[in-house]
Amino acid sequence: MSSIDESGTHECGPNPSTDEKELASRAAAPAGALEARGIGGLIGALQAARDRYERFFEEAPVGYLVLDETGRLLRANASALRLLQRDRKALEGRQIQTLCTAGSADQIAAHLRRLTGGTRRDSCEVQLLGRGGPPLHVRLDTLHVGADEWGPLRTALIDMTDQKAAETRLALAASVVEHTTEGVLITDAERRIVAVNPAFTKITGYGAKEVLGTPPRVLREQPDDSEHYRRIREQLAMTGRWQGEVWNRRKNGERYLEWLSLNEIHDDTGATTHYIGIFSDISGQHQTKKQLEHLVYHDNLTGLANRQHLREQLRDALFASVRDASLVGLLHVDLDHFKAINENLGHTVGDRLLCFVARLLQDAVRKSDTVARLGGDEFAIVLPQLDCSTDAATVANKVLRSLHAIPFTFDDKEIQAAASIGIALFPDDEQDSEGLLRCAEIAMYRAKESGRNGYRYFAVDMTARLTDRLELEADLRRAISNNELSLRYQPQVRLSDGRIIGCEALLRWKSGTRGLVPPERFIPIAEESGLIVPLGLWVANAVLKQAHAWQPHIDEDFRISINVAGVQLSPIHADGLLKRISEAPPADRNRLELELTESLLMEHAEFLEGVLTRTKALGLGIAVDDFGTGYTSIRNLKHLPIDRIKIDMSFAQDIGKGSEGAAIASAIIAMGHALGLRMVAVGIETSEQLALLTRNGCDAAQGYLLSPPVEVESMTQLLVAGQRLLPDGARPLENGRSHRTGFGLLKTLRFWRGRTERSDGRGEVSEHEPGRRDG
Secondary structure, eight states, rough: OEEEEEOOOOOEEEEEEHHHHHHHHHHHHHHHHHHHHHHHHHEEEEEEHHHHHHHHHHOOOSSEEEETTBBBEEEHHHHHHHHHTTTHHHHSSSBGGGGGGGGHHHHHHHHHHHHTTTOOOEEEEEEEOSSSSSEEEEEEEEEEEOSSSSEEEEEEEEEEHHHHHHHHHHHHHHHHHHHHHEEEEEEEEOOEEEEHHHHHHHOOOOOOOOTTTOOGGGGGGSOOOSHHHHHHHHHHHHHHHEEEEEEOOOOSSSSSEEEEEEEEEEESSSSEEEEEEEEOOTTTTTHHHHHHHHHBBOOTTTOOOOOOHHHHHHHHHHHEEEEEEEEEEEEEEEETHHHHHHHHEEEEEEEEEHHHHHHHHHHHTTTEEEEEEETTEEEEEEEEEESSTTTHHHHHHHHHHHHHHEEEETTTTTEEOOOOEEEEEETTSSSSSHHOOOOOOOOHHHHHHHHHHHHOOOOOTTTHHHHHHHHHHHHHHHHHHTTTTEEEEEEEEETOOOEEEEEEEEEEETTTTTTEEOOOHHHHHHHHHTHHHHHHHHHHHHHHHHHHHGGGOOTTTTTEEEOOOGGGGGGHHHHHHHHHHTSSSSSHHHTTEEEEEEEHHHHHHHHHHHHHHHHHHOOEEEEEETTTSSSSOOHHHHHHOEEEEEEHHHHHTTSSSHHHHHHHHHHHHHHHTTTTTTEEEEOOOOOOHHHHHHHTOEEEEETTTTOOBHHHHHHHHHHHHOOOOOOOOOOOTTTTTBBOOGGGGGSSSSSOSSSEOSSSSSSSEEEEETOOOOO
């Protein structure tokens, strides 16, 4: 037995000698002394018990709280303080409801009501807030002990955070098994089926009730004792796993091929408790592979390629570029002000806008190009096998025009989307895909810094590339005085009789230090730097002189087209250009035709109307180039003094690829004639294109089928001889050029495509590319 001495300590087991002494002492003592001595011992025992309880409460491995009936914390032990990550002073005296998450406050309130309403013991699970960490999943086990000096409620805190995490993982695993498209079959150690998932039923046709408790042989195409299954059992016994192809039969008797993975499951002792089989029907493997690839390689929201797929496509494009000696363009497209749209109109509208932009980007590129969503409002476009760097800018401009022309609509409202685009080129800017992605992103940020709603080419650290650009700009400034500029002329041929009725003047620059500099390199610099204005005046002077020299060989309808940029027709510079032209004799200036792009006409139709009216009064012709790439209103065509429309080369190139391209070209021709305009098709490369345009009444054509741009001497020979350039017959060559017959003097001219000259040590410069107006 155990007794408590006066000091409150425990004595275990009997002790006769002590008892005898105790009895003798009590017998000899007076009665009052005995009573006092008994009470003192009882108090000591109670104090010792209290001390033990205090130590148990404070040192218990489980968190304990003492609460009053309102939920106010009166005491907390060390384990509770550690669990809640708070010190005693900060915790005691607070309401327990203030320590829980918002969703748990009502649960605690109901817990307290039950305890104060007559329930002596109650439990609930809540989430308590730790300090600086995720919420703690805790079970409160509370006992109502009634009124005492500590408080009426004793609560044990059972930390269930790890248990809940394990349950979540188990639930996730179960959900994966439940929702996976692969069949799952689990057997016990005796190979009797104990569980299957819905995909098992979908693939085999057998419901769970039909197969539970049975061996899987009901599914097998081959008997258990076949050589194939014998090898499976041997490997499973040796390694605990097997995977491969097996033939099985569905419930309806249909034979199908599946890919099966088998694994043993062991307990803690290493004994096999279960087998798990995971299988998929690979009879339609190709379709399944496509679906899986789409999930892996495509963005869930827009359906575009994702970043991983973009990297692979970009690597392939770079490899092909090295093999074919072509360029690869990479556009990084970032929507302007998307964050404001997302925040003010909601994520649903933002997601719809992203899908809208994704469709526009796909419509703006070739089928061979890749459009990807990088994340958020950022997209990328891979442009493989480019002939020149300006091809990437053409796509960027097309994207920007599409965003400008087609507003995004929702709930009868419109949003005018805009984007900043960075352009990087391989191999000019970087030598690998990751580097090219960085370059395009840097260029995109540069475009944003430059005012948004535009594009920028990448420049290497704004040092070497910028230095070269500045040097090129300086060389270009000296090109006029150094007599380094020249013009080439591409004939425009009347389709009714093959006569040359005009030509387009194309600027060329042969630097004394750099050699031949391609137009796509120096024209953008000229436009950005403002040098396009003096260059334009030089071209106008040269063309007026040439028109005068050709007067004996051309009729009054002959036109020499010169391309003009928007800045040349701005109020600041238009006066200088028109003044110079007005100083030329009427017979010479009447041979001039100003050629402006459809996009320029769209964006600046109001201020252009006055300039074009003055131009027309001087006797010049006015042509709209690249027609069909924008959305020029019929009103502009009717009210502006336009003489000719040059159909964009893309429509000519689509002819022969299907009825749609031919139909569009035919419709444009018909519309132009209805407005009293002459129609010129550019980029003509095949006899089929020429024949269709002729049948549809197109007035004239320009392209490599008829003639490439030629030097002034060759052009003069054609005019002097009155040469007709309409071929007697033409068929496409395998490399994209055309055989030409019946050309007379043209037999002395050089026809080529893709001839290259090393110009500046950085790469090959493409010269005279069929199907492209390059100057």
